[in-house]
Amino acid sequence: MDVSSAAEKTAGTRIGQVMAAVKARIAARSLTPGAKLPSVRGFARSQQVSVSTVVEAYERLAAEGLIRSRPGAGFFVAAPLAPLSLAEIGPRLDREIDPLWVSRQSLESGETVAKPGCGWLPPSWMPQAALAKALRAAARGPEAGLSDYGTPLGLAGLRQLLARRLADAGVTAPPDQIMLTDSGTQAIDLVCRFLLEPGDTVLVDDPCYFNFIALLRAHRVRIVGVPYTPEGPDIARFGEALAEHRPRLYITNSAIHNPTGATLSPVVAHRLLKLADAAGLTIVEDDIFADFEEAPSPRLAAFDGLDRVIAIGSFSKTLSASVRCGFIAARPDWIEALTDLKIATSFGGGRLSSELVLSLLTDGSYRKHVEALRVRLSAARERVGRRLMAAGLEPWITPKAGMFLWCRLPEGLDAAGIARTCLEDGVILAPGNAFSVSQTAGRFLRFNVAQSEDPRIFPSLTAAMTRAAGRAAEA
Amino acid sequence: MDVSSAAEKTAGTRIGQVMAAVKARIAARSLTPGAKLPSVRGFARSQQVSVSTVVEAYERLAAEGLIRSRPGAGFFVAAPLAPLSLAEIGPRLDREIDPLWVSRQSLESGETVAKPGCGWLPPSWMPQAALAKALRAAARGPEAGLSDYGTPLGLAGLRQLLARRLADAGVTAPPDQIMLTDSGTQAIDLVCRFLLEPGDTVLVDDPCYFNFIALLRAHRVRIVGVPYTPEGPDIARFGEALAEHRPRLYITNSAIHNPTGATLSPVVAHRLLKLADAAGLTIVEDDIFADFEEAPSPRLAAFDGLDRVIAIGSFSKTLSASVRCGFIAARPDWIEALTDLKIATSFGGGRLSSELVLSLLTDGSYRKHVEALRVRLSAARERVGRRLMAAGLEPWITPKAGMFLWCRLPEGLDAAGIARTCLEDGVILAPGNAFSVSQTAGRFLRFNVAQSEDPRIFPSLTAAMTRAAGRAAEA
Numbered sequence: 001m002d003v004s005s006a007a008e009k010t011a012g013t014r015i016g017q018v019m020a021a022v023k024a025r026i027a028a029r030s031l032t033p034g035a036k037l038p039s040v041r042g043f044a045r046s047q048q049v050s051v052s053t054v055v056e057a058y059e060r061l062a063a064e065g066l067i068r069s070r071p072g073a074g075f076f077v078a079a080p081l082a083p084l085s086l087a088e089i090g091p092r093l094d095r096e097i098d099p100l101w102v103s104r105q106s107l108e109s110g111e112t113v114a115k116p117g118c119g120w121l122p123p124s125w126m127p128q129a130a131l132a133k134a135l136r137a138a139a140r141g142p143e144a145g146l147s148d149y150g151t152p153l154g155l156a157g158l159r160q161l162l163a164r165r166l167a168d169a170g171v172t173a174p175p176d177q178i179m180l181t182d183s184g185t186q187a188i189d190l191v192c193r194f195l196l197e198p199g200d201t202v203l204v205d206d207p208c209y210f211n212f213i214a215l216l217r218a219h220r221v222r223i224v225g226v227p228y229t230p231e232g233p234d235i236a237r238f239g240e241a242l243a244e245h246r247p248r249l250y251i252t253n254s255a256i257h258n259p260t261g262a263t264l265s266p267v268v269a270h271r272l273l274k275l276a277d278a279a280g281l282t283i284v285e286d287d288i289f290a291d292f293e294e295a296p297s298p299r300l301a302a303f304d305g306l307d308r309v310i311a312i313g314s315f316s317k318t319l320s321a322s323v324r325c326g327f328i329a330a331r332p333d334w335i336e337a338l339t340d341l342k343i344a345t346s347f348g349g350g351r352l353s354s355e356l357v358l359s360l361l362t363d364g365s366y367r368k369h370v371e372a373l374r375v376r377l378s379a380a381r382e383r384v385g386r387r388l389m390a391a392g393l394e395p396w397i398t399p400k401a402g403m404f405l406w407c408r409l410p411e412g413l414d415a416a417g418i419a420r421t422c423l424e425d426g427v428i429l430a431p432g433n434a435f436s437v438s439q440t441a442g443r444f445l446r447f448n449v450a451q452s453e454d455p456r457i458f459p460s461l462t463a464a465m466t467r468a469a470g471r472a473a474e475a
Numbered sequence: 476m477d478v479s480s481a482a483e484k485t486a487g488t489r490i491g492q493v494m495a496a497v498k499a500r501i502a503a504r505s506l507t508p509g510a511k512l513p514s515v516r517g518f519a520r521s522q523q524v525s526v527s528t529v530v531e532a533y534e535r536l537a538a539e540g541l542i543r544s545r546p547g548a549g550f551f552v553a554a555p556l557a558p559l560s561l562a563e564i565g566p567r568l569d570r571e572i573d574p575l576w577v578s579r580q581s582l583e584s585g586e587t588v589a590k591p592g593c594g595w596l597p598p599s600w601m602p603q604a605a606l607a608k609a610l611r612a613a614a615r616g617p618e619a620g621l622s623d624y625g626t627p628l629g630l631a632g633l634r635q636l637l638a639r640r641l642a643d644a645g646v647t648a649p650p651d652q653i654m655l656t657d658s659g660t661q662a663i664d665l666v667c668r669f670l671l672e673p674g675d676t677v678l679v680d681d682p683c684y685f686n687f688i689a690l691l692r693a694h695r696v697r698i699v700g701v702p703y704t705p706e707g708p709d710i711a712r713f714g715e716a717l718a719e720h721r722p723r724l725y726i727t728n729s730a731i732h733n734p735t736g737a738t739l740s741p742v743v744a745h746r747l748l749k750l751a752d753a754a755g756l757t758i759v760e761d762d763i764f765a766d767f768e769e770a771p772s773p774r775l776a777a778f779d780g781l782d783r784v785i786a787i788g789s790f791s792k793t794l795s796a797s798v799r800c801g802f803i804a805a806r807p808d809w810i811e812a813l814t815d816l817k818i819a820t821s822f823g824g825g826r827l828s829s830e831l832v833l834s835l836l837t838d839g840s841y842r843k844h845v846e847a848l849r850v851r852l853s854a855a856r857e858r859v860g861r862r863l864m865a866a867g868l869e870p871w872i873t874p875k876a877g878m879f880l881w882c883r884l885p886e887g888l889d890a891a892g893i894a895r896t897c898l899e900d901g902v903i904l905a906p907g908n909a910f911s912v913s914q915t916a917g918r919f920l921r922f923n924v925a926q927s928e929d930p931r932i933f934p935s936l937t938a939a940m941t942r943a944a945g946r947a948a949e950a
Binding site for chain 2: 025030031032034035036038077100103104107108111120123124126128131132133135136138139140143144145146147148149150151152182183185186189193195198211214215217218246248277278279280281282307308316319320321322323324331333334339340341343344345346347348349350351352353355
């Protein structure tokens, strides 16, 4: 062994020591993902090695991908950013079908783009005059309404009104079994925090509302999809999933299913609850589209009597998504625990929002507004459905109500690819696999009929389809 | 063995079988805590045993505490309600010093009680005229403001304004490093979801804002308190805690500390950040009392440059707690991940709230309102401080700003006991141990000077203290 190689070996050992020291800190989480590493000089001093040894050690760690350099700022731990960086959880999906990306696209883009893929009504469909009136009424209202926190359960008057509305739908929930939240999403999130542990299994419909998938990822649970039929979940497959996966929870929309627009049939509802009973399964029934229905369809919460079903509602779809207000109706002991959780994680709710919603629901115009919405949506479903069929898209069913048409592309076409092409024209679509746990809806797109009459949409869509069909024929 | 004992043994075996079947379901979580057990008749059929066997099995399980009977409703699994029932997590505390109970009491009770223990200003101290004006302006504003979701980061105009305000406080955060939330509490909760895993350790000040404790319990982390001095956390103890517990996070208020009203000194801030740097510790600086300060005191976020510090703010304390709006300023990559988490768990934020806050902050009256608040609070601190001292309570320090006076009772008196007595008179106090992880603040009470001039308070307080002192002398 000559001198130079011995020196090299010693240097190598020292570099190795420094690397090991950094790795140990990362492992012990004293250097956490995203954290800045000690400065080269400082670390050289503390490790009693030369500056060049630390430089080399840092370079090698960067080459290993453990740390990364930000020019001018130093080195940072590059491990997966954090346990709850949602981008790191779950299978890597193409951006076009990533649930969060679809949400962010729709939320981000202002009025300069067309959003047939988004899940809410345009402002012009919302009760603007009534909203303005409610704001003016709040401005004249009692001081506490404008400046104080809400009570733990939320505004009593609104809970009383919700209890009456739920009773009309066959769900018995006294006001003290109803807790107001800032939104339907927050309501489901609180229920998940209450009932789930990381690693638990949760059933969803396949397809289902894509934000259920993003939300459940945040809870780090296993998500299992059950194929959805025009009458509700496939009961045989539902039973198999219960037996195989022993899920803790099932999350669904029964009245107007998102994205398909389907409605749960009484027989499926009954069988579903029998299976849930036998398996001790808890069900979250997210009923935020309730008021779009012409005639009331079965509610699991009504059949079950809030024993194992937790009912969720909100007014984001019929009144305003800007005035955030949702609610949970559930068993008294669960409401008690959920209230603690709500206070711990968001303190009081927004009193102003619930005052506004109460004022809107009681000012007499709500019923008329909702009736007009139904008529308008029905006409739009008809018109947009015809145009979609003419363009070669086939609605999976003819929904009885709501804003969604779940449509199949001709064979050989891929919805994510079409969405990518249309995005270049400023048209935001909602490709099927964003809604599908099993990734089996690659030929589907969800259309919101209230957002589908922008003149840019159909030219862009048909051009994208023609191009894709051309490429498919070539291949 | 005679016939009757053989029959008994068989019956015993059958009862045991039924009990085992129930226990297996509970263990497998197919019967979950709070779930209803199958009906006696149904279970007898499915287990092929007699009804009386099931009755006996259920009775024995109830005697074991595994299930409980609700008259007229059946039997229910009685195991700890759910993993995230906050009431079940952490040490059992007397109701009077339970953080959640203190919150709920203050939030629940309307204007019929006096709330010297609550953490916000009375409605009459809030800018009611400006709030009403902002509501009327929103009523005239663009449609989307009243009915659409907020964007992922939140209203751009408000984020620009916040960036300027933060710059004034020495914190450099461009608008795209600021994300709006529904409240300061939601902001901290999102950060915790992002950075913490169950079992991690988090440092808090001892004493600290009691809802930090409730919030951290919801994240199922270990909470370690560091004694707080009038200049900030005890730096020697802080260093020891870092070495011993390797915490992931430290949550604090630096400007006006809750509950003590103390202000972080520059030297402690500097030492704290050096320690945090060396240990790779992330810090959440909850600065919701910022605007109460007469002269700006050191901010960790300003010293650190949002490298390892996450700054939190809200307007619940100076504008309105009814109009919910908070924010997070942090590193760009963290803001990105936090935005995903916000969408997944609450979808868009409340656009109306941020429009109202923006309108309130820019209408010219905010500065005057806040200046008036400072003068009014200063006078109230002086007046209430004198009355408290006259009553035998000793303020721990004389705070430079804010609404809180942290006061020590005479020796031998217990704050929780005093709080219990005063509650009977409709006076809600905030006893020290609700704020103390180590439960070493049993002689302290936090007073909100803006809520302490109700005529019921001092007679009730002095009577309770006199009675307690009498009992202490007897014992």
